[in-house]
Amino acid sequence: MGRPPWPLLIPAVIGMAFLVLPLAGLLVRAPWSTLPSRLAGAQVLEALRLSLVTATVATAVCLLLGVPLAWLLARVSFPGRRVVRALITVPLVLPPVVGGVALLLVLGRRGLVGQWLDATFGVSLPFTTAGVVVAEAFVAMPFLVISVEGALRGADPRFEEAAATLGASRWTVFHRVTLPLVAPGVVAGAVLCWARALGEFGATITFAGNFPGRTQTMPLAVYLALETDPESAIVLSLVLLVVSVAILAALRDRWVTSP
Amino acid sequence: MSGSGAADGGGLRARLVVTRAAFVLDIELEVAPGEVLALLGPNGAGKTTALRALAGLAALSEGGRIGLDGRPLHDLPAELRPIGMVFQDYLLFPHLSALDNVAFGPRCHGASKAEARRTAAALLERVGLSAHASARPGTLSGGQAQRVALARALAVGPRLLLLDEPLAALDAHTRLEIRSQLRRHLDDFDGAAVLVTHDPLDAMVLADRLVVVEDGAIVQTGPPAEVARRPRTDYVARLVGLNLYRGTASDRRVEVGGMSFSVVEHLQGPAFVAFSPAAVALYRARPDGTPRNLWQARIEGIERHGDNVRVHLEGPITAFADITPAAVADLDLTPGQAIWASVKATETHAYPA
Numbered sequence: 269m270g271r272p273p274w275p276l277l278i279p280a281v282i283g284m285a286f287l288v289l290p291l292a293g294l295l296v297r298a299p300w301s302t303l304p305s306r307l308a309g310a311q312v313l314e315a316l317r318l319s320l321v322t323a324t325v326a327t328a329v330c331l332l333l334g335v336p337l338a339w340l341l342a343r344v345s346f347p348g349r350r351v352v353r354a355l356i357t358v359p360l361v362l363p364p365v366v367g368g369v370a371l372l373l374v375l376g377r378r379g380l381v382g383q384w385l386d387a388t389f390g391v392s393l394p395f396t397t398a399g400v401v402v403a404e405a406f407v408a409m410p411f412l413v414i415s416v417e418g419a420l421r422g423a424d425p426r427f428e429e430a431a432a433t434l435g436a437s438r439w440t441v442f443h444r445v446t447l448p449l450v451a452p453g454v455v456a457g458a459v460l461c462w463a464r465a466l467g468e469f470g471a472t473i474t475f476a477g478n479f480p481g482r483t484q485t486m487p488l489a490v491y492l493a494l495e496t497d498p499e500s501a502i503v504l505s506l507v508l509l510v511v512s513v514a515i516l517a518a519l520r521d522r523w524v525t526s527p
Numbered sequence: 528m529s530g531s532g533a534a535d536g537g538g539l540r541a542r543l544v545v546t547r548a549a550f551v552l553d554i555e556l557e558v559a560p561g562e563v564l565a566l567l568g569p570n571g572a573g574k575t576t577a578l579r580a581l582a583g584l585a586a587l588s589e590g591g592r593i594g595l596d597g598r599p600l601h602d603l604p605a606e607l608r609p610i611g612m613v614f615q616d617y618l619l620f621p622h623l624s625a626l627d628n629v630a631f632g633p634r635c636h637g638a639s640k641a642e643a644r645r646t647a648a649a650l651l652e653r654v655g656l657s658a659h660a661s662a663r664p665g666t667l668s669g670g671q672a673q674r675v676a677l678a679r680a681l682a683v684g685p686r687l688l689l690l691d692e693p694l695a696a697l698d699a700h701t702r703l704e705i706r707s708q709l710r711r712h713l714d715d716f717d718g719a720a721v722l723v724t725h726d727p728l729d730a731m732v733l734a735d736r737l738v739v740v741e742d743g744a745i746v747q748t749g750p751p752a753e754v755a756r757r758p759r760t761d762y763v764a765r766l767v768g769l770n771l772y773r774g775t776a777s778d779r780r781v782e783v784g785g786m787s788f789s790v791v792e793h794l795q796g797p798a799f800v801a802f803s804p805a806a807v808a809l810y811r812a813r814p815d816g817t818p819r820n821l822w823q824a825r826i827e828g829i830e831r832h833g834d835n836v837r838v839h840l841e842g843p844i845t846a847f848a849d850i851t852p853a854a855v856a857d858l859d860l861t862p863g864q865a866i867w868a869s870v871k872a873t874e875t876h877a878y879p880a
Contacts, residue, residue, distance in 0.1 A: 437635070
């Protein structure tokens with residue numbers, strides 16, 4: 269085969285450095301001596317707990333709504349399916365701040381749906397922990413839907429036909445055949461979704477605000493700390509990095525396929 | 528709703544009409560309980576489409592109907608039809624054990640988990656796979672997977688068993704063994720069975736009756752031996768290894784193209800003449816002696832065929848001749864060469880077209 273050609277090798281190495289160096293920078297500049305005491309600080313743990321809980325709940329919400337949506341898009345042909353598919357991917361490319369504004373307009377206290385929620389159930393989502401979950405789920409769900417829909421399209425539909433000839437209803441086919449078959453895709457999508465929710469910043473701060481203990485997740489805490497206490501920002505960032513890498517490493521071998 | 532009253536008595540009565548862009552399938556089938564019908568035909572003839580229509584996996588077009596044991600089936604979705612289907616590549620659920628694959632159907636039909644597993648275990652024992660009950664499909668051999676697929680299809684107690692090329696995915700050795708086992712299980716099955724195959728041997732061994740389908744229509748039907756002896760299309764003739772010609776008979780002669788065959792049968796009007804390639808004798812020079820069917824041909828090709836050599840002949844008729852390798856050497860045959868060919872009247876078989 270010979271050596272890889274320079275026009276490919278040089279950009280590839282630069283690209284690799286571009287992605288890896290900032291992470292290395294975090295490690296190099298981390299205030300290692302004061303790390304333990306800073307980590308034990310109430311605000312760090314509070315933000316970390318909030319981030320993990322909201323990202324996990326948001327992922328659960330995405331699974332509950334996103335998997336059926338992906339199934340609908342992959343298995344049922346209905347008029348306007350292409351439009352729906354295009355629309356649900358909009359949050360993927362939408363600047364998250366715009367997403368937050370849009371959520372405020374719909375779910376805010378005077379929003380289209382929010383008004384009704386407030387009047388009927390006395391529920392107000394903005395600037396609450398539930399609002400954080402809503403913002404994260406809004407931004408992260410397309411990742412799950414796209415991943416699961418891809419898995420469904422790749423799955424052999426003839427297994428579902430075989431199940432039907434054995435007397436399985438469509439619901440039975442879905443949860444006893446289809447879902448197990450696409451489980452790796454669902455898990456991969458959920459991991460992507462969770463990671464996206466964990467890192468969510470723009471929609472969260474716009475829709476849920478920045479209240480410590482209630483809506484201040486790790487990314488918000490990092491941003492705030494950067495202005496007052498840069499070393500704290502580094503520590504918080506490091507924690508996020510470790511959590512992300514740990515999750516990726518734990519799931520990679522088992523679910524996220526790689527050659 | 529069309530003609531749902533057509534089915535009476537037991538077994539399957541169906542008219543399968545499936546219209547696609549460049550393809551029309553229109554065949555009528557009748558299968559008695561306990562009978563095995565084989566749909567035989569070349570690729571693309573519509574056999575699998577017919578099977579999928581019976582299963583409810585392909586929609587019937589206008590005029591199609593399916594009746595099973597006197598009940599109309601064509602309005603029911605696949606999951607409500609009393610059928611069992613064995614797919615060509617088995618389609619065993621990869622995430623379930625062999626036992627749970629077989630138990631899947633009974634579970635869907637409302638059996639409790641324990642009950643379904645008992646049924647499944649009994650069926651796995653019947654196909655001789657009790658030892659592999661907990662194995663995942665991925666770890667089973669082709670023959671084992673085929674038997675699990677059969678057990679899974681039988682587990683729901685179907686009244687109509689559908690088998691799509693059940694032996695096609697097996698290697699030659701396994702195929703021999705599984706074929707005879709399948710024959711036994713089909714003998715035990717008391718419902719109607721429809722088998723799709725393009726292998727004449729599978730059809731002959733497994734089926735009580737053949738239906739030959741070409742281009743979406745039935746071209747011949749009958750017991751396997753009858754079809755093998757009296758092919759009515761080139762496709763069937765090739766399958767059963769006969770030379771076949773269509774011509775016009777008048778008494779003991781059948782005119783085919785530029786040839787006049789003398790035959791044993793007394794016939795009038797359109798007729799087929801069939802004879803085995805082994806019945807064809809080749810000569811370098813015009814033979815003398817008894818009058819027989821004799822023609823001058825050109826050798827198009829020579830190839831091995833089992834222990835013999837198959838010679839392709841062109842001339843007034845296209846024919847195959849099977850001769851021994853020794854005869855090839857004796858006659859010093861080469862492609863392009865002109866040669867005399869003959870077949871005795873007693874070796875031909877003529878029947879009305």
